[in-house]
Amino acid sequence: MVEFAVWAYPWDLLDEGVEQVAGRLAEIGVTEVTLATNYHTTHTFHPHNPERRTFFARPSAYFQPDGDYGRLEPVVNETMGERDWLAEIADALADTGVDLSSWTIGCHNSRLGRRNPDLAIETPHGDPLWFGLCPSKPAVQQYLTALLADLDDRAPFRRIELETFDYFYGTGFGWHHRKFHTRLGDLGEFLLGLCFCEDCRAHAADAGVDVETARATARATIDALAEGDLPPDVEEAGWLLENPAVLDYATARTETLTALFADLDAAVDDADLGYYVGHFGVESSWKHGADLDALAEHVDYYAALSYGSDRAEATSYVDTARAMTDVPITAGLLPGHPLIHDEATVVDVVEGFVDRGADRVSFYNYGLLPERNLDWIGAATAPYR
Numbered sequence: 125m126v127e128f129a130v131w132a133y134p135w136d137l138l139d140e141g142v143e144q145v146a147g148r149l150a151e152i153g154v155t156e157v158t159l160a161t162n163y164h165t166t167h168t169f170h171p172h173n174p175e176r177r178t179f180f181a182r183p184s185a186y187f188q189p190d191g192d193y194g195r196l197e198p199v200v201n202e203t204m205g206e207r208d209w210l211a212e213i214a215d216a217l218a219d220t221g222v223d224l225s226s227w228t229i230g231c232h233n234s235r236l237g238r239r240n241p242d243l244a245i246e247t248p249h250g251d252p253l254w255f256g257l258c259p260s261k262p263a264v265q266q267y268l269t270a271l272l273a274d275l276d277d278r279a280p281f282r283r284i285e286l287e288t289f290d291y292f293y294g295t296g297f298g299w300h301h302r303k304f305h306t307r308l309g310d311l312g313e314f315l316l317g318l319c320f321c322e323d324c325r326a327h328a329a330d331a332g333v334d335v336e337t338a339r340a341t342a343r344a345t346i347d348a349l350a351e352g353d354l355p356p357d358v359e360e361a362g363w364l365l366e367n368p369a370v371l372d373y374a375t376a377r378t379e380t381l382t383a384l385f386a387d388l389d390a391a392v393d394d395a396d397l398g399y400y401v402g403h404f405g406v407e408s409s410w411k412h413g414a415d416l417d418a419l420a421e422h423v424d425y426y427a428a429l430s431y432g433s434d435r436a437e438a439t440s441y442v443d444t445a446r447a448m449t450d451v452p453i454t455a456g457l458l459p460g461h462p463l464i465h466d467e468a469t470v471v472d473v474v475e476g477f478v479d480r481g482a483d484r485v486s487f488y489n490y491g492l493l494p495e496r497n498l499d500w501i502g503a504a505t506a507p508y509r
Contacts, residue, residue, distance in 0.1 A: 126478055126508040128501075129156035129486040131227055131456075133168065134186045134209040136491030139175035142216035145490070149222055152498055153505030156223040158285060158486060161186055161210055161275060162198055164232045165300060171494045179203075183235040186210055191274035196236055196243070196257075196267035214279045223282040226275050226395070230268050230289035231257040232298065245292060246321040248342035253317065256292035259413070260323040260380050265387065273391040281395040285427060289388065290381055291319060293403050294411025309356030311363055312349040314411055315342045318374060328376040338373035377413035382422070389422040397422070398454070402429035406444040416449040425452040427486065433463045435476040442480050454484040459504070460497045467500040474504040 130149065137145050137157070149157070162185045170177055185198035187210035201209075217224050237244040237254035243261050244252040257264045268289055275284060292298055295313040308316065320342075325335045345363075348354040364371040389397055399419065401409050406428055409416055416426065428445040432438030438457060445453045455477040459470040477485050487493075487501050 125483065126505075127156060127484045128154045128505050128508075129158050129223075129225065129484065130154050130490040130501075131158045131160070131486060131488050132490040133160050133163075133179070134213055135176075135179055135203070136170060136173055137213055137216075138209060139173050142213055143220060146217060146220035146222045148498070149490075152502035153509050154487070154501065155221065156225060156282065156486075157213075157217065157490070158225040158227045158283070159186075159210070159213060161226045161228055162271060163227075163229050164288075165234055168492060170491045172498075173491060183229075183233040187275075187278065189271075189274055190278075191270040192266075193270045193274075194266040195263040196240065198271065199235055210279055218280075224279060225283035225285060226279070226281050227285055227287065228271065228275065228289075229287050230271070231259055231264065231292055232288040233257055236267075244321075245317060245319040246324075247316055248318060248320050248339050248346065250320070253292075253298065255298040256288075256317070258319050258321050258324065259290060259384055260319065260321065260327060260377070262323075265384055268384065269387045269391045272388050276392045276394055283396045283398055283424075284392055285398040285400065286388070286423075287400045289384070289399065290412040290414050291377060292317060292412070294408060295404070306350045306352075307356035308346065308349045309358060311358050311360045312346050312356065314360065315346050315370075318342055318370075319377075324377065324380075327380055328373050331372075331376045331379070333372045333376055334369045335373065337369040341367050341370050374410070374413075378410075378415040378418060381413045382415060382418040385419050385422040396424040398425045398427050399423050400429055400456075401426050401445060402431075402441050402456075406441055406448065409448075416445075416451070420449050420451040423451060425454055427454045427456055429456045430473075430477070431456070431458045431463055431488075432473070434469060435472045438473045439476040439480055442477060442482060446480075453482065454486065455482045456486045456488060458488045459500055460493050467503050470497075470500040471504045475507075478508065 164183050168179045184201035188208045189198045234255045241252040245256040245258045295317045329335050428441045430438040430441035
């Protein structure tokens with residue numbers, strides 16, 4: 125049996141009416157809402173929201189936090205105020221037959237990073253990247269673990285799904301209105317986001333890594349790429365093999381992240397735990413510090429973000445994930461602009477996922493898609509109801 129879910133923002137459900145949304149989801153064969161609960165900065169356009177077309181939000185929580193967070197704590201969304209959107213939606217969904225899951229942002233938090241630059245990722249040149257908290261920091265680890273425990277306690281989530289509970293996106297660029305006018309290429313962007321904070325350096329040194337050589341090499345390579353002394357398309361794997369100190373340094377992060385995921389797993393009692401892979405290709409999970417084999421012990425499944433424009437491209441994400449781990453793989457699909465522009469392709473891609481054994485497909489995103497595209501989802505799910 126194949127199950128279907130949609131990602132959604134709380135304001136879309138509340139503006140339209142939670143029961144009305146549940147009814148619309150039933151019409152298109154969707155039985156699960158994966159609700160944004162703790163989220164990054166966003167500016168969204170909502171083609172069928174009855175109250176608004178645009179919503180702005182800073183990094184914030186869509187619930188009233190109550191946990192042992194320590195130095196860092198989720199900041200309640202300003203529009204929500206004293207309300208608790210999560211509690212309201214959970215209560216309203218309780219008798220609808222639609223399951224509730226959590227879409228949970230971890231380290232991508234420019235508000236907390238700006239307030240606490242010493243807890244942010246630090247570039248090889250020593251600059252804090254405010255948009256990404258560093259998961260090597262004990263205070264960040266406490267925040268992330270408390271966040272999951274708090275969410276698990278307060279709502280009957282079927283699943284809690286993790287986004288950026290890692291070394292951000294494996295890139296040094298993650299701020300809106302970012303500006304750069306030199307070609308760093310994939311290698312340069314990765315090195316710019318490779319954290320050299322005190323905690324990352326200490327852990328790597330304990331693992332026997334030549335930290336100073338790694339940092340000096342990363343700095344020099346970024347500068348050489350910026351000046352055009354190295355081609356921007358230099359192949360990452362080959363370069364890392366030629367620079368083993370940097371390779372060892374990047375590899376050492378996987379131990380830190382695996383230990384963190386063990387704590388995250390222990391913090392969740394009632395929900396299945398999933399982790400998003402595929403922001404820059406599933407095969408690039410190492411850029412985030414994620415060893416999918418090692419993390420497999422601490423998650424129930426990986427959600428492959430299979431955002432492709434046709435069946436072959438979209439299913440390749442699932443195929444790659446399956447080749448890298450034995451953990452169950454679910455598929456995520458963007459059935460609209462800028463990737464897919466017709467119903468037949470949505471139907472074909474979903475069929476491809478099912479043919480590859482996917483037992484769950486998630487669609488992005490209820491409030492961002494036009495009504496026409498929601499109907500495409502209905503056509504795609506129809507054979508499996």
